[in-house]
Amino acid sequence: MDLASRRILWFDTVWYQIASLGAVTLAAACALALANLLTGPAIEAARARDLAASLEQVLPPGSFDNDLLDDTISVEGPDGRLRKFHVARLAGVPVATVFETTGRGYAGPIHLVMGVDRDGRVTGVRVTRHTETPGLGDKIEAQRDPWIHGFAGRSLDNPAPARWAVRKDGGEFDQFAGATITPRAVVAAVRQGLELHAVLTPQLFDRAPPPPTPEDRP
């Protein structure tokens, strides 16, 4: 009882309030700093694994034998911006490039990784980050719907330029029930990626020896 009444006295002093709030904040800061130290390397490694996985997913397995993550060249695009390309090589010969591109979706940017071989054919496309409506627009993710695999093997003349659109716009690609803007954005982004690749093909591949024999490419 005595202890309790004495505590009430200094409980309401401003100095105790400042000290207790400071102590809690200090403890929280220490806990966060420690957690950051402990988890930092693991988070960085997971992020690199994610990027490496999505880079490899857009190329046919066995079509390259180098480390995509580190083998990059930066080339200036037609708009003057520097773009980073990962180069896939088989026995040292560049066979395809993998690069990131962005579409304007329904609820923000849709980040894509796409692979294009040296003949300008899409080897694969994956969505890495997006904020589309769950249950409708998220069918662009490969694990939820096979739709994104429909780009493999396409090029700027397959289908014809006028048919590079969703069906609703008279094109070749399906839209989803309840979501047209999302697939429209992805189709447009892939097409822009192909156009960029076509413009830059000489710069991307000219430093390399002639193309490999067709057997090397699946």
Add this chain to the structure above:
Amino acid sequence: MSADLTAGAGPARPVSERIAEFRRIVGDGLWRQNMVFTQMLALCPLLAVTGTATNGLGMGIATTAVLLFANVAVALVRDWVSPSVRIPVFIVIIATLVTLVDMSLNAWLHDLYKVLGLFIALIVCNCGILGRAEAFASRRPVSDAAIDGLAMGAGFTLALVALGATRELLGSGTLFASASLLLGEPFAFMELTVIPEYRGFLLMILPPGGFLAIGFLMALQRVWSARQARRTVPAGLGTDRGRA
């Protein structure tokens, strides 16, 4: 449990009374004081993520974990926090816990994080957690607070899944779509297509559908509770009202 019996200020209460108290806390958390349907707290993250039952379940699990840790932490420091600064202290504790959970999931359970990551950041703005710290954990021993955290979290999860399932069923004709992404491949059996060839009802999946669905679910819960109250008069009802 036994530690609390001896540490309590009053005379030691019999074990049966403690068990009855625990059962009352669990019943409050799950139903009588359900965070969503009765207290109407945490509606912001609720409406944002319940487009599908799976998303509701993910948010529920993440919230329950934070609620449990936050309740225990607040109950531990409750004797040392001056009433005038208790709210900032609780907020610092909750925000720190959410960030810690976010970091550890990202580092060590990265696949789960890719599915739940979006939800974890939303937990900070869940007023239900601060509400439990203020109304319950800051006045009770650690064991009570831990059970309350689990029960309130389970009740919140229940509400999220009910709302998510309603919206998903009406909106896209499926139940627990993509559950295997959240829980792992063995749970693929949960993914049901209830209405095949369903064209979809976009409104239910967009946020306005959330308001509509929660309105109807709340009305249902009220009707059910009123009917139960008429049939049997629960012993602890009067004290519940006073405490909440």
